[in-house]
Amino acid sequence: MSDVEVAGKEKPVSDTAEVKATEVKAAEVEAPEPPPLLTDYDNPEYYINxxxxxxxxxxxxxxxxxxxxxxxxxxxxxxxxxxxxxxxxxxxxxxxxxxxxxxxxxxxxxxxxxxxxxxxxxxxxxxxxxxxxxxxxxxxxxxxxxxxxxxxxxxxxxxxxxxxxxxxxxxxxxxxxxxxxxxxxxxxxxxxxxxxxxxxxxxxxxxxxxxxxxxxxxxxxxxxxxxxxxxxxxxxxxxxxxxxxxxxxxxxxxxxxxxxxxxxxxxxxxxxxxxxxxxxxxxxxxxxxxxxxxxxxxxxxxxxxxxxxxxxxxxxxxxxxxxxxxxxxxxxxxxxxxxxxxxxxxxxxxxxxxQFEPFTPGYPKGLPTKSDRLMDAIQKEDVLLLHPFQSFTPVVDILRQAAKDPSVLAIKQTLYRTGAHSQMVDALVDAARHGKEVTVVVEIRARFDEEENLKLARRLQEAGAVVVYGVVGYKTHAKMMLIVRREGRKIVRYAHVGTGNYHQGNARLYTDYSLLTCDPDITSDVHKVFQQLTGMGKALRVKKLFHAPFTLKKGIIDLINQEAERARAGEKAHIIIKINSVTEPQAIKALYKASQAGAKVDLIVRGICCLQPGIPGLSENITVRSIIGRFLEHTRVFYFYNGGEEKVYCASADLMTRNLDHRVETCFPIEHPKHVIRVRRELSAYLSDNTRSFILKGDGEYERRVPVRNQKERNAQLTLLETLAV
CATH class of the missing domain: 3.30.1840.10 (Polyphosphate kinase middle domain)
Structure with a gap:
């Protein structure tokens, strides 16, 4: 007899009452006492070196x-x-x-x-x-x-x-x-x-x-x-x-x-x-x-x-x-x-x-392959790319288009690591020679790329571009490009913001998100961040971006705390953070408190993780996994269930003190509903990976996850290659 049939049968009142009483007693016996909440958040035993x-x-x-x-x-x-x-x-x-x-x-x-x-x-x-x-x-x-x-x-x-x-x-x-x-x-x-x-x-x-x-x-x-x-x-x-x-x-x-x-x-x-x-x-x-x-x-x-x-x-x-x-x-x-x-x-x-089988990065359906029409497409809808599964070409092409477009008045861009022979730099040089107002923030302190970046800076200056080196004491690690274009009587801005560098070689080896948008609020925010980098003055108020060292740490911690509050209220609460490193003390404590409140916390941390999962009364609701595969995992994504109104942010920053307090970083929202659904689906691929993932244990060591009997093998990177690449 099926469960449905059993559920539909009527029972005598006395029998039903007896069954319910038995269930209550069983629940009283079997339900373990929740562990006492640990509140000494500075206890060294709760952290990994x-x-x-x-x-x-x-x-x-x-x-x-x-x-x-x-x-x-x-x-x-x-x-x-x-x-x-x-x-x-x-x-x-x-x-x-x-x-x-x-x-x-x-x-x-x-x-x-x-x-x-x-x-x-x-x-x-x-x-x-x-x-x-x-x-x-x-x-x-x-x-x-x-x-x-x-x-x-x-x-x-x-x-x-x-x-x-x-x-x-x-x-x-x-x-x-x-x-x-x-x-x-x-x-x-x-x-x-x-x-x-x-x-x-x-x-x-x-x-x-x-x-x-x-x-x-x-x-x-x-x-x-x-x-x-x-x-x-x-x-x-x-x-x-x-x-x-x-x-x-x-x-x-x-x-x-x-x-x-x-x-x-x-x-x-x-x-x-x-x-x-x-x-x-x-x-x-x-x-x-x-x-x-x-x-x-x-x-x-x-x-x-x-x-x-x-x-x-x-x-x-x-x-x-x-x-x-x-x-x-x-x-x-x-x-x-x-x-x-x-x-x-x-x-x-x-x-x-x-060697690994070669692949061709996918090109989004509906996105023009001709570079001179990219801005028209972005006006209709934001473009979200996941490299290397999807091509980095649109990011290069929109800059090339801007360099030659007589309606483009100015281009601003940050460069952290670009490579010795960069088409991005070629396009910026071309734009400067075409009379555009080109401003480039070159981070010459990018570790082990300093000498190369000095050479790039000199090349840009010789072409007529304005080159600045950011702010002394704060590395410029943000990945952003702004194109200012006259369209009729209006000035329209187009922006690229991403989680990775403007390096075409890395775009074939590192996983990173790119967002191409002309959203007025986001492009205005990007413009303000550039103003802070090239000029002087008080921190400018931005609408949609979080930016370090001013609002990024507080913004992410506030979102974590909001999810914790929903959990305390008995609502479903889920946090997924995919990042390279987690070391920032305040962020770790916020995640511990979210776990204590009952929120489910999934961390996908490629490298350093000082948070210790699985501690009863502190972090038993936190799972930490690391994915090591063909590509270097580099995306920084913050997902919050938010009572069903899901929020997704991508960032250039990790949850590290150096990123949040001592660098210029940006964190941008993914707002289009279909993009939110897509990012959530791609995060799910990583959470279900059972061939390239390692689970962090309580002793600070990692255990490789393998399929259990009769379980299908799941490889997140392979899945994304099959669904996004050609």
């Missing part, structure tokens, strides 16, 4: 190198990304902790850990993970690459023909550039640049001047390739054969020291502090000051020594002493010390079957 959470993200990236669902060269790419991420982690985060200790300026966060304790834990974890990384490379990936015709040859594998070719290459391409440095009183230990491949050489014998130092350093110039592909005619097998520069130098180290015996040659690499610091009160010309800082970036304080694991201990001890590093700072590795230079192999056109 920022640096350790950052490290967990890097480990999740490394995990992808083991995932056999990824093509082989993509697995290698993930391993190399881990290397690159760890380099930056030491250059910025570890160096920052060391400086706090050195200058007795230790900062203790909400988690209560002192910098010395954090460093100790970092050392414990990173030594294990770096050893694991090289085990994955040597024991899994390199053998698999050989099976697929990609060989990285060791010296003991060289054939006579290969030795001859390598010898010629060494004398023609390497030896003329290298400058070995013998160590003696006239040649003290050199100051080595950050992340440069070096060799320490142990020598025996006397040189032409009768010197007998026993030791030398060989720095490998950056201009030399870190690996070389051998020509097919010297290879006895089909496939691509590569030789590391380190192997070439090892093979011919004796030729660099004629008449002496090389007892050993060992590669090493030094990592230095690469964070730039400008004293804001003393800066008169930001560009000039930054240019000076860039010159010294390669020679910051020493942070880490990577040395090949067969280097004798007394030699690596000698290096530690020279760099004033400790045993904890020594990383003995079994392989090349500069793995990130292998990235070109991952992009090999000869092995596309070992």
């Amino acid at each position: 920022r640096e350790l959470s950052h490290l967990q993200f890097n480990i999740r990236v490394l995990e992808q190198a083991l995932n056999e669902e990824h093509p082989l060269l993509e697995r290698l790419r993930f391993l190399l990304i881990f290397s690159s991420n760890m380099d930056e982690f030491f250059e910025i985060r570890v160096s920052g902790l060391k400086r706090q200790i050195e200058f007795s300026r230790e900062q203790v966060g909400l988690d209560g850990m002192r910098p010395a304790d954090v460093l100790k834990e970092i050392n414990r974890i990173t030594h294990v993970q770096v050893e694991r990384q090289y085990n994955i490379l040597n024991e899994i990936l390199l053998p698999e690459l050989r099976k697929n015709g990609i060989y990285f040859l060791r010296r003991n594998e060289f054939t006579d023909a290969q030795k001859s070719w390598i010898r010629t290459f060494f004398f023609q391409e390497v030896m003329p550039i290298i400058s070995p440095i013998g160590l003696d009183p006239a040649h003290p230990f050199p100051r080595l640049a950050n992340k440069i491949l070096n060799f320490i050489v142990e020598l025996e014998g006397k040189d032409a001047f009768g010197r007998e130092t026993g030791m030398a350093i060989i720095p490998a110039p950056r201009s030399l390739p870190r690996f070389v592909q051998l020509p097919r005619q010297v290879c006895d097998k089909e496939g691509d054969h590569y030789v590391f520069l380190s192997s070439i130098i090892h093979q011919h180290a004796g030729d660099l020291f004629p008449g002496m015996t090389v007892k050993g040659c060992y590669q090493f690499r030094l990592t230095r502090n690469s964070d730039l610091s400008l004293e804001n009160d003393e800066v008169e010309d930001l560009a000039t000051a930054l240019q000076g800082e860039l010159l010294s970036r390669s020679y910051g304080d020493e942070v880490r020594l990577e040395v090949v694991d067969n280097c004798p201990r007394y030699l690596s001890d000698f290096l530690l002493k020279q760099f004033d590093l400790t045993e904890d700072d020594r990383y003995e590795i079994n392989g090349p010390v500069n793995l990130t230079r292998l990235m070109d192999v991952c992009n090999s056109e000869n092995h596309q079957h070992l």
Whole structure:
């Protein structure tokens, strides 16, 4: 008998009363007591350390190198990304902790850990993970690459023909550039640049001047390739054969020291502090000051020594002493010390079957493919794009159209990271040369892109554009473009606001939302933010945008609190936040209180998360997941159920103190009902992902989510590719 049939049958009154009484008693017995609410929101046990959470993200990236669902060269790419991420982690985060200790300026966060304790834990974890990384490379990936015709040859594998070719290459391409440095009183230990491949050489014998130092350093110039592909005619097998520069130098180290015996040659690499610091009160010309800082970036304080694991201990001890590093700072590795230079192999056109399948980003239906009609389409309806699944071309095309349109009077744009060969910059230059009033806010302090951004700024200035560098002390991280056009007797504004940079390469690799709109309130707000950046005066009141450092933090926290109030009133309450990092204390406390009120909180946090989910009485209604897949998750989305009148915002900012208090950021509403429904649907794809998602556990570690029995596999990025891309 079906449930419907049972529900429709009448029962005697006495039986019904007895059943209800039994149900009540069962409910009284089975319903657990709700945990007492925890109100000590500053308890360190409720928070995860920022640096350790950052490290967990890097480990999740490394995990992808083991995932056999990824093509082989993509697995290698993930391993190399881990290397690159760890380099930056030491250059910025570890160096920052060391400086706090050195200058007795230790900062203790909400988690209560002192910098010395954090460093100790970092050392414990990173030594294990770096050893694991090289085990994955040597024991899994390199053998698999050989099976697929990609060989990285060791010296003991060289054939006579290969030795001859390598010898010629060494004398023609390497030896003329290298400058070995013998160590003696006239040649003290050199100051080595950050992340440069070096060799320490142990020598025996006397040189032409009768010197007998026993030791030398060989720095490998950056201009030399870190690996070389051998020509097919010297290879006895089909496939691509590569030789590391380190192997070439090892093979011919004796030729660099004629008449002496090389007892050993060992590669090493030094990592230095690469964070730039400008004293804001003393800066008169930001560009000039930054240019000076860039010159010294390669020679910051020493942070880490990577040395090949067969280097004798007394030699690596000698290096530690020279760099004033400790045993904890020594990383003995079994392989090349500069793995990130292998990235070109991952992009090999000869092995596309070992890479992700190519795709063509989708183009929204109804949006004109001719750039000169884009503004007409935007007048009719806002355009929402999700990159890389949808094309970045409309964003580029509307700027190109504006550059040539005689009715366009002015263009304003922010640039944070754009790339060396940017079509966006080309269009801005073209607009300036066509007589448009072009104003560009270039953030020259975008980490590791400073030098490139200085060059872009000079190029724009030479074309006649007005270039400003934002506000000293506040990085301009907002992503916005404003086009001012005369249409009849009216001035109409068009705007682009987004969650990602104006970088076409990143638009194929990062997930980001773009909104193209001519909404009068939003475009007016964007105009006011530009006024604040280029001029001076009190903060201007905006209607629809939230903007940091003024209203963004308060605006988001108010929306979280409103959802909590609905939950307390017994209404359905749901918050979904998809973001890169969560560290801001006030935002975390607001989310804890929303959870306590009964609101369901789903956080999709790619990287750092200091919030600790699953604590009874505090965060049991909060779930935190991280998605690691083909594309770098970069969208920042805030969703609130809002009693059924759903609210959606997208932002350039993460929930981090630096974004909300020390940067210029924008957060914009998604208002068209169909766009709201669409964003909610796309967020749902991430929440249901059971193949690329990791769930944050109470101990601060992540557990990969896998389909349970009979459950369909769900991959959010693949779903979006299938629904949005061509």
